[in-house]
Amino acid sequence: MSKKKNKGISQIPFRLNILFFVVFVLFSVLIVRLGLIQIVQGDDFERDLEETSAEEFRIDAPRGLMYDRNGELVVDNELTLSLTYTNRPEVSEEERIRIAKELSKLIEIDEEEKEKIPDRDKKDYWIATHPEEAQALITKEDRQKVEEDQELYKLQLKRIGEDKLQSLEDELEVVVIWREMISGYYHTPERIKKGITEKEAHQISERLDQLPGVDIIRDANRNYIYKDIFPSFFGQTGSIPREHLDEYLAKGYDRSDEVGTSFLEEQYEETLRGKKGEVYGADEENSAEESKGSRGNDLVLSVDMALQKEVTEIINQEIGRTAGSFINKPEAYVVMMDPNTGEILAIAGYDDHLGTVSSSFEMGSTVKGATVLIGLQEGVVTPNTVIYDSPLDLPYTPTISSVSALGPVNYLTALERSSNIYMARIAMEVAGYRLGVTQSWNTTNYHEAYDTFRYYYSQFGLGTYTGIDLPSETIGIKGATTYPGNLLYLSFGQFDTYTPLQLAQYISTVANGGYRMKPRLVKEIREPNSDKTQLGPILQQFEPKVLNRVEIAPEYIEMVQQGFWRVINGSRGTARSYFVDAPYTAAGKTGTAEITERINGTGPSVEGNNQAFVAYAPYENPEVTVAVIVPGLYKSARGGIANTIARRSLDAYFELKESRPGMEGETTEEQ
Incomplete structure (x- = not known):
């Protein structure tokens, strides 16, 4: 009896050693794996995290309103819907073109928009949709003489004839949409069309799962209440003019922002511009959270x-x-x-x-x-x-x-x-x-x-x-x-x-x-009031200015x-x-x-x-x-x-x- 007991006892340390060894090996593998993830692949995962679970972008806020000297509302904002597209670097050109073609079936594009498409944009679209023909425009001799890709690209553009552009006549709606899709920054919503109809919104909403990157957002149009008797001086809003793009970007604007482009809208852009809201935290498991922005400051005009x-x-x-x-x-x-x-x-x-x-x-x-x-x-x-x-x-x-x-x-x-x-x-x-x-x-x-x-x-x-x-x-x-x-x-x-x-x-x-007085169209700047029938507190009151005696x-x-x-x-x-x-x-x-x-x-x-x-x-x-x-x-x-x-x-x-x-x-x- 005693011999059997001794034999069993002697086997326990051996089994424990094997168990400890296995545990040691597993911990070693785990440590190596953690090191690999943290040190070697850490940057990649951090970037992926930023692009998914921590994705964040800004949404436009309404512009400030305008009132006449007696407090009557003369420029308001009207709620509208806009179609946007958020571009991502991993999306292929073929996929973007497919989405543009699908959208062209769902929304109307103004004839004016089609007529003013620059030839350069048409050529870029032709290159994107005819890659083999575009490559054939560059000869072996060209590649030997020209090392810079940008110079080869310029040769391509130069050799695209009028007949190639004429072949796009039936696709101009697609060209307009595609041009807007690629015109902004990655991960930033770019307006494709502002003021889409209710019918267009329904059609797009039903197909959002087939149109990655496409979304419908709340937006605002300017309503110039007295446009028949004071039409021009209010000014207009629109996309940032190309000649001023760098200036606006330096001020913190996004490429897709709308700004005042003439007269009072332009002159008082910094005042009328709203503070943007933010959408962040969206991923496959969590819905997006939205931080509301605020309307821009209001103008009180001198005009009665x-x-x-x-x-x-x-x-x-x-x-x-x-x-x-x-x-x-x-x-x-x-x-x-x-x-x-x-x-x-x-x-x-x-x-x-x-x-x-x-x-x-x-x-x-x-x-x-x-x-x-x-x-x-x-x-x-x-x-x-x-x-x-x-x-x-x-x-x-x-x-x-x-x-x-x-x-x-x-x-x-x-x-x-x-x-x-x-x-x-x-x-x-x-x-x-x-x-x-x-x-x-x-x-x-x-x-x-x-x-x-x-x-x-x-x-x-x-x-x-x-x-x-x-x-x-x-x-x-x-x-x-x-x-x-x-x-x-x-x-x-x-x-x-x-x-x-x-x-x-x-x-x-x-x-x-x-006394030569400086003429003014704006007499006050006011904080926005949630009740449009009432003016907010004064931020700035323009005092009369003598230019010279x-x-x-x-x-x-x-x-x-x-x-x-x-x-x-x-x-x-x-x-x-x-x-x-x-x-x-x-x-x-x-x-x-x-x-x-x-x-x-x-x-x-x-x-x-x-x-x-x-x-x-x-x-x-x-x-x-x-x-x-x-x-x-x-x-x-x-x-x-x-x-x-x-x-x-x-x-x-x-x-x-x-x-x-x-x-x-x-x-x-x-x-």
Whole structure:
């Protein structure tokens, strides 16, 4: 018995040793495997992890809204759906093309989109769908001579003929979709089509499992509520322009982002841009989590949309009454401004609002106030100077006259009755030419006189940038200074050209006593409010900005203001008949410039007129100015069109003010 027991006991350590050895081997294998995973394959797994379980991307947030100066919503966001595609490096070109072809059966592509496909994109698509033919375009000799793949690719593009592109005519929808699919970054949703229909959304949703990378997301379209009466200045949104892509990417934008591409949308892009939300944590086992973004900040415009609507209707009515009176297309522009702040209250045009900042015209006698101020400041005339108004015949200059021989005039009657001769005599004196004394023009002197006039004019905003808060504006055209006689035409507004906005800045500078104010379309920036009917807290309120004080004695400006008062209220004022029954006292200046235009730009030349008018009211304490230009009229057209538009626009301003007392300025309070 004892022997058997001893034998069994002796076998236990042996079995334990075998067990320990097996455990040791298993642990060794495990350690080696862990080391292999962590050290050798760690980077690969980490990258896979980032691409799957930790995938994260940003989604667009709505842009800020816009309100008019009285808190009325004028630009809103409308919910829409967009089709997106998220590209991945492991997806083959064949798969992307298959998806593009499937999508082309499910969505409509605008004809305009197909028409504007660049040939380069068509060639790239042809190469992707005809790889063997594309390779055949490169010869062995090419490969021996050219080592860079990029240069070989350029050869391919160059050798793709028009016949190859014509073969894609039936696939243009696919080309449009494919181009959008590959245009963004990897792992970032790229819009294929914004604003898909409900039917399109249903069709795509039913096939999402067959379309990897395709998704439908919430999106927003801009709704310009007053697009018929303030259509252009709101601007537009769209894809980042190629020429500005690097700039936007440096600011943290994604290639697929939509941005403001013109006017206020572009000017205030950083303000209106929303804070993006994020989608993250999506994989096969876990649904995505979404972090909501926030709407961009809101803009409060200086424009009164009720007044804007009235002014637009006035322009349309008056120009409608003048049908057939224009040499070419009908045009008329109005700018109304607060002369004390530079805030634009209304800015409108007949069928083209943008002409107020992008088109320039000879403004005629409206500029005579600035000319009188030049004469007084330069000392070539005094308040007591009297000049006899009769036609002038000078060397190298056509005969110059006023509308009729006015006889003796001083600065007041020269403005009241609109004397061209008084202005021309100021120009002659500034150039050192004394009528009846000087025998010929001094070249140096008259060139310096041009500079003097333009220097002073620019202080009022004529012929220079106004500083308006828009991405661009026109400054007008300066005529050549070759001939001295043109200096005289410059003095009464029939040489250089100015924009309607410049004209408004000019009359505002006269009205407020000589301060050129920066014109503004936006007066406040507000935080977004979840209730669109209420404004959020103020983030920034733009204070009035003085661009310059004109270098003219205040007493001279007061004298010109008196002259402008007589234009409307004097017994022989050129605008008296238009304001006889006005319930307010206004001051202003009429203007008519003789022009020559070609019919349709290339046809025969026709003589005509530009009608212009500037005014401000009330005279004692100006709170509104108006500048009107109706260019390109036949000489036979009825007179006073610009005067009538100005009178009716001022009436609309004061009537609206009376109908809603206390409404002005409410947007400056915390809501």
